[in-house]
Amino acid sequence: MTSKISFLKLMQEDAKRRNWMLVFLTVLFFVCYPVLMMIGLDNMMTVNDAWRERVALEVLAPGNIGMALVMTVAAAMIAASEFAYLHSKEKMDLYYSIPVRRKKLFMSGYMTGFLMFVGIFVASEILAVLVAAAKGVSPSLLWLPFLKGSVLHIIEFLFIYSAAAFAMLFTGNTVIAVFGMMVIAGYGPAVTVITEAYIDLGFYTALKTLRIWEISYTTPVGILLYMERGISQGTPWFGAACMTLAGTLAFLVADFWMCTHHKAECGGMALTFPKTEQILKILMVLPGALAVGIAAYSMNGANQYYWLFAGFIFGVLVLGMLMEFIYHRDVKLAFAHKTGTAVTLVAGIFMICALVFDWPGYNHWMPEKEKIKAMSVCSRSGLGSAVYGNCYITENQMQSLETLHDIENRLDMEQTEQFDEIYDLVEKAHAEKKRGYSEDGNVNEMLVKFILQNGKTEYRRYFILDDVWNAAEEKLWQQSWYQKLCYPILSDDPQYAEKKLTEVNLSYFYGDDCVMDGEDAKEVYRIYRKELTEKTMQEIKTIPSEEKNFAADTENMDGYNCELYFSFEEKTKDKRIICQEYGYPIQKDFTETWKKIKEIQKKSR
Amino acid sequence: MIEVTGVNKMFGEIKALDNIVATIQEGSIFGLIGTNGAGKSTLLRVISGVLKPDTGMALIDGENVYENPQAKAKIFFLPDNAYFFQNATAKTMAEYYQVIYPQFDMERFREMVSGFGLEFTRKLSTFSKGMKRQVALLLGVCAGTKYLICDESFDGLDPVVRQAVKSIFASEIMKRDFTPIIASHNLRELEDICDHVGLLYKGGILLSKELEEMKYHIHKVQCVFQNAGDEEEILAKLEVLQHEKRGSVMSIVARGTKQDILMAIQEKSPILAEILPLTLEEIFISETEVAGYDIKNFIS
Numbered sequence: 001m002t003s004k005i006s007f008l009k010l011m012q013e014d015a016k017r018r019n020w021m022l023v024f025l026t027v028l029f030f031v032c033y034p035v036l037m038m039i040g041l042d043n044m045m046t047v048n049d050a051w052r053e054r055v056a057l058e059v060l061a062p063g064n065i066g067m068a069l070v071m072t073v074a075a076a077m078i079a080a081s082e083f084a085y086l087h088s089k090e091k092m093d094l095y096y097s098i099p100v101r102r103k104k105l106f107m108s109g110y111m112t113g114f115l116m117f118v119g120i121f122v123a124s125e126i127l128a129v130l131v132a133a134a135k136g137v138s139p140s141l142l143w144l145p146f147l148k149g150s151v152l153h154i155i156e157f158l159f160i161y162s163a164a165a166f167a168m169l170f171t172g173n174t175v176i177a178v179f180g181m182m183v184i185a186g187y188g189p190a191v192t193v194i195t196e197a198y199i200d201l202g203f204y205t206a207l208k209t210l211r212i213w214e215i216s217y218t219t220p221v222g223i224l225l226y227m228e229r230g231i232s233q234g235t236p237w238f239g240a241a242c243m244t245l246a247g248t249l250a251f252l253v254a255d256f257w258m259c260t261h262h263k264a265e266c267g268g269m270a271l272t273f274p275k276t277e278q279i280l281k282i283l284m285v286l287p288g289a290l291a292v293g294i295a296a297y298s299m300n301g302a303n304q305y306y307w308l309f310a311g312f313i314f315g316v317l318v319l320g321m322l323m324e325f326i327y328h329r330d331v332k333l334a335f336a337h338k339t340g341t342a343v344t345l346v347a348g349i350f351m352i353c354a355l356v357f358d359w360p361g362y363n364h365w366m367p368e369k370e371k372i373k374a375m376s377v378c379s380r381s382g383l384g385s386a387v388y389g390n391c392y393i394t395e396n397q398m399q400s401l402e403t404l405h406d407i408e409n410r411l412d413m414e415q416t417e418q419f420d421e422i423y424d425l426v427e428k429a430h431a432e433k434k435r436g437y438s439e440d441g442n443v444n445e446m447l448v449k450f451i452l453q454n455g456k457t458e459y460r461r462y463f464i465l466d467d468v469w470n471a472a473e474e475k476l477w478q479q480s481w482y483q484k485l486c487y488p489i490l491s492d493d494p495q496y497a498e499k500k501l502t503e504v505n506l507s508y509f510y511g512d513d514c515v516m517d518g519e520d521a522k523e524v525y526r527i528y529r530k531e532l533t534e535k536t537m538q539e540i541k542t543i544p545s546e547e548k549n550f551a552a553d554t555e556n557m558d559g560y561n562c563e564l565y566f567s568f569e570e571k572t573k574d575k576r577i578i579c580q581e582y583g584y585p586i587q588k589d590f591t592e593t594w595k596k597i598k599e600i601q602k603k604s605r
Numbered sequence: 606m607i608e609v610t611g612v613n614k615m616f617g618e619i620k621a622l623d624n625i626v627a628t629i630q631e632g633s634i635f636g637l638i639g640t641n642g643a644g645k646s647t648l649l650r651v652i653s654g655v656l657k658p659d660t661g662m663a664l665i666d667g668e669n670v671y672e673n674p675q676a677k678a679k680i681f682f683l684p685d686n687a688y689f690f691q692n693a694t695a696k697t698m699a700e701y702y703q704v705i706y707p708q709f710d711m712e713r714f715r716e717m718v719s720g721f722g723l724e725f726t727r728k729l730s731t732f733s734k735g736m737k738r739q740v741a742l743l744l745g746v747c748a749g750t751k752y753l754i755c756d757e758s759f760d761g762l763d764p765v766v767r768q769a770v771k772s773i774f775a776s777e778i779m780k781r782d783f784t785p786i787i788a789s790h791n792l793r794e795l796e797d798i799c800d801h802v803g804l805l806y807k808g809g810i811l812l813s814k815e816l817e818e819m820k821y822h823i824h825k826v827q828c829v830f831q832n833a834g835d836e837e838e839i840l841a842k843l844e845v846l847q848h849e850k851r852g853s854v855m856s857i858v859a860r861g862t863k864q865d866i867l868m869a870i871q872e873k874s875p876i877l878a879e880i881l882p883l884t885l886e887e888i889f890i891s892e893t894e895v896a897g898y899d900i901k902n903f904i905s
Contacts, residue, residue: 005674009704016697017690090688097653098705099677260672264655265616274617 005100010108021081029124032070037128041135056132061145062152063232068224071156076181078113079164087174089267096264106259156224159244162251163220169258172269188218191287197294202355203362207459270327278340281323286344289315316344375419376411376449382473384486386583394576411449414485425472429462442466477537495579501525505565520600528593562586606631611661614647621647623808636799637788643805645788649756653682679751683758687741689729695740696725708749717743735761742770753785759794771798796885819888824866825858829877842869846891858891
């Protein structure tokens with residue numbers, strides 16, 4: 001009886017045949033870490049210490065999106081190299097006949113690739129730290145970010161590596177495996193984009209909730225980028241990290257199962273499990289054909305629905321033939337798996353009809369008043385539609401964008417329980433049944449939020465005639481919740497408190513800005529807020545005729561040709577939060593505000 | 606002992622193995638003969654644990670070989686197209702097999718490689734097909750496993766090397782517990798080495814017998830009789846498998862011992878009667894014709 005073969009010895013033997021991979025990884029990480037560090041710091045030698053530290057942190061710390069992509073490439077290449085034996089009958093004759101269990105064989109290859117990567121990656125990072133130290137950056141500042149970055153990138157690597165191994169195990173051909181890796185990476189976003197395109201087409205009242213989930217969560221690469229950005233910028237990252245670890249585990253479990261059930265005779269074939277061909281074909285062809293349908297519909301100027309159906313059917317046939325060719329490499333089998341093709345056609349046509357003819361009744365949904373607790377409304381071309389804001393957090397010399405709001409986001413900021421006016425507007429919109437800007441008449445895109453008694457929230461958008469909207473907005477503007485929704489600086493949100501105000505910037509479209517700070521800024525802020533709330537909707541919306549011709553009057557630039565920006569700052573021990581609000585109107589009839597601004601301008605000259 | 610019990614294997618719609626039942630005793634050289642596409646390679650891969658049978662199993666000394674390292678440790682599989690690592694030499698392959706088969710005899714391998722006139726540290730990619738086959742065979746012998754499974758491994762070897770390998774096999778069998786299983790479509794190649802043969806045809810075992818037993822019980826005799834009536838009587842008396850007449854000379858292939866057949870013929874006082882040597886090919890053709898299969902058009 002021969003003794004058990006040592007796992008380490010198997011790895012050693014495997015490593016002996018990976019010289020090219022060693023060279024590739026060494027060059028790759030050497031360039032990405034010590035060389036990049038040197039280049040970055042050399043450029044910063046004349047700047048202060050803080051900037052040099054920042055450059056060093058950008059290379060080592062989490063948040064380097066480029067590194068996440070490098071991990072992806074490295075993981076895919078290593079997996080393709082380690083598990084290429086699965087695609088060669090000659091190699092499997094050797095590996096499957098030796099007295100080593102397939103799981104052990106798989107794990108020895110997996111670990112060889114992983115350890116090779118870890119060794120070279122960590123060594124490159126350490127070299128980068130030494131380069132930074134030699135360039136005057138204190139190592140004590142870098143060790144923690146280095147550790148965080150290392151752990152993060154190793155987790156990223158494992159995730160993609162396990163997914164790539166899955167692709168190698170599931171297919172019998174390396175070219176198709178690479179294609180499979182691209183499908184794993186791109187399928188989620190592709191399906192999401194196609195689904196949203198159809199929802200936009202059919203559910204024309206859809207807003208927010210039918211943006212099914214962020215595209216980044218539908219692909220392993222996106223999850224990694226989301227996690228990377230979250231850890232570096234202090235935005236939520238725990239969910240993405242959990243998904244990464246769960247995804248790695250799921251892929252590993254699948255890999256173990258497949259390596260045990262892998263059939264040697266499938267080497268060289270398209271798929272290792274031929275019974276999955278039909279299902280896979282449906283999963284690939286259906287979204288692809290739907291995309292062809294929507295492309296045909298969009299390209300045709302009249303946007304007739306028959307283009308949608310014709311494009312879809314064409315897509316099913318052509319993509320189906322392509323899939324069969326990939327499977328069999330035989331044109332004569334282009335129409336194999338007829339059942340799958342039929343299922344795809346029926347499913348796709350059913351989906352298209354459901355969306356186009358609104359079978360679920362989404363567009364006609366209108367709850368009874370008694371079922372609504374509160375509502376909110378705004379317009380993409382109404383008051384406050386030009387206003388937007390953002391908020392930056394600076395922590396450990398790394399700045400990140402935390403929030404960004406525009407008119408659509410502000411539906412969540414304010415609402416009212418006195419919503420009769422809004423309800424009437426929605427009823428009118430249902431009656432008019434307008435679907436977009438191409439409809440007759442001047443239409444306004446109205447965004448509505450429903451907060452129901454049962455706690456659920458629904459969002460819709462409607463197209464309503466300008467006159468109808470303007471009449472309603474006149475009344476809405478008299479309500480304080482609507483004023484706050486349109487112009488957030490009017491709200492009670494502490495981030496817009498006067499004590500946090502650092503700057504008011506009067507920005508001219510043509511000419512130099514006028515920046516006010518300190519007490520001057522606070523005074524302008526106070527006056528402007530009061531004046532804004534006292535204006536009528538017409539006064540805010542109507543631009544005096546002399547202000548429209550901004551090209552003619554370049555000396556008197558005030559009014560329409562300007563905007564107000566506001567900056568707010570809050571400092572804590574570890575963070576600095578800067579919020580900025582843009583796009584606030586300051587027509588000439590904001591007389592009190594202009595008077596104060598002119599005083600300040602005069603004082604500063 | 607290797608046992609194959611009710612093994613079936615399909616590749617899509619193609620039935621590669623059809624209810625194979627076979628036994629390979631230890632200490633013999635087993636020849637697996639079959640035409641192209643008969644299922645030889647498939648059967649050997651099932652026995653080696655490379656392929657999993659759809660039904661049935663292959664047992665190595667009573668243990669199912671599939672995913673069983675203990676059973677696989679007793680076999681060394683030499684496919685028709687052996688895989689060598691990129692840039693590998695005989696030395697590096699031997700080092701690898703030394704890890705896999707701890708009983709691998711490196712010194713002996715080095716001697717044998719040198720004895721065959723091959724370079725120990727030259728890249729195998731620069732070797733000819735025949736030279737690669739030689740290295741593969743030597744690796745298999747020196748691995749020290751109980752069973753050596755060779756799939757058409759003698760193809761591409763020149764007659765001198767072939768004889769040398771056969772001598773090595775014979776020597777190994779004498780020295781230790783060693784059972785080579787050799788698959789080929791060339792009967793003449795196997796005739797002087799195998800002592801047990803199995804014929805595979807369209808995925809099924811047609812017959813499996815000891816070669817000596819087959820030769821002992823089938824003989825070809827050439828004779829000339831004085832009377833035509835004597836010919837008819839002798840054909841009726843013997844268990845004739847095949848007969849033909851050219852001019853006055855009759856050739857008869859009959860089942861029975863040499864003595865019994867000659868005695869029966871001598872009773873008719875023939876002008877001429879002599880036993881002729883039967884080739885393996887003639888034996889197979891005779892046996893399979895009796896079985897109702899006319900395969901002489903297919904065997905080379």
